Amino acid sequence: MIVEQIIYGLHPGKAPALVAAYEAEGLKVISRHLGRLVAWLVTDTGDLDEVCHIWAFEDAADRERRHAALAADPVWQRFTGTYGHLLVRRRNHIWRAVLAEPRTAGEDPV
Structure with missing residues (x-):
């Protein structure tokens, strides 16, 4: 599995x-x-005026x-x-899974 993180500044x-704009048309x-x-996020602290969406894929192909x-x-x-005039930059990160079975917070690691 890989995860793509797309961040719009x-x-x-x-x-x-x-x-x-995404709620009205883009997300569909x-x-x-x-x-x-996986997630649709906006910054709350740090670099403000950022929107991030995260997508999961089976593999790079x-x-x-x-x-x-x-x-x-x-x-x-x-x-x-319709939204390009809002953007300053776009960054993409591709993340690959390293744990065979990720756990949730509070779950017993045994």
């Missing part, structure tokens, strides 16, 4: 506008292609296939043109 005060189309959304389908979708292409 936004112009000051624009995080609510990006979240609203991106979820249809990328699949398993699964991620590539899903992103290619998303990029080819005309609805997604139109949507991405």
Whole structure:
């Protein structure tokens, strides 16, 4: 399994506008292609005006296939043109699982 973390840095005060755009249209189309959304987050402290979404994939090939389908979708292409003026930067991180069976907080490690 791999996890992709996508972080948008936004112009000051624009995080609510990006979240609203995704709620209205973007999340439906991106979820249809990328699949398993792990989290949708906004910063509370530290670097403010950031929005992060995290997606899980079976492997790198699964991620590539899903992103290619998303990029080819005309609805997604139109949507991405509606929010670009809000962005200052975009960062992606790909994380790979290292524990065979991750535990939740408070769970007995035995």
